[in-house]
Amino acid sequence: MENNIEYVWKDKKRTIFGLPWTFTTYKLTKDKLLIESGFLSKKEEEVRLYRIMDLTLNRPFWQRIWGLGTIHCCTADKSTPEFDVLKIKNAEYVKNLLSDMVEERRDEKRVSAREYMDDDTDDFDHDHE
Numbered sequence: 580m581e582n583n584i585e586y587v588w589k590d591k592k593r594t595i596f597g598l599p600w601t602f603t604t605y606k607l608t609k610d611k612l613l614i615e616s617g618f619l620s621k622k623e624e625e626v627r628l629y630r631i632m633d634l635t636l637n638r639p640f641w642q643r644i645w646g647l648g649t650i651h652c653c654t655a656d657k658s659t660p661e662f663d664v665l666k667i668k669n670a671e672y673v674k675n676l677l678s679d680m681v682e683e684r685r686d687e688k689r690v691s692a693r694e695y696m697d698d699d700t701d702d703f704d705h706d707h708e
Contacts, residue, residue: 584608587680588673593666597645605664607677610684612652614662624662628677629684630655636674642666650674 588607591599606613612631614624631654638648648670651663667673685691 588676590667590673593645593647593668595645597647597668603665605667607673607680609680612664612677614664624659626652626654626656626659626662627684628681629688629690631677631681634674634678634681636670638670648674650677652677 584606586606586608588605590605592601592603592605594600602618603614603616606615610628612626612628614626616622616624631652633653635651636648637651642648646668647666649663649665650667650670650673651661653661664670664673
């Protein structure tokens with residue numbers, strides 16, 4: 580049940596010939612990307628857009644033939660540091676949409692990349708205090 584959630588974009592992971600015959604669905608809201616997978620047992624991963632740090636569009640030859648592409652995402656999310664939005668239609672458009680929305684959410688929340696960098700100052704030997 581989707582409880583009247585407004586999706587900006589939705590698609591399914593595609594298979595051979597670009598057909599959506601899989602059990603992986605991608606849904607994008609204004610604040611998060613949801614990845615639902617599974618048939619009998621379902622799993623839903625949620626990544627807040629402001630946590631996405633980097634996007635890369637991959638379009639290997641065999642995906643381009645069918646008008647597909649894969650978006651690789653690096654995040655500041657501890658449970659999902661990297662993930663792929665696999666074999667989707669209009670991948671270039673979706674990557675640009677996602678990129679713009681990520682920047683909007685980061686500006687809205689006043690989040691900068693500096694907040695996600697590891698702080699090495701805590702890596703000292705506590706025995707010498």
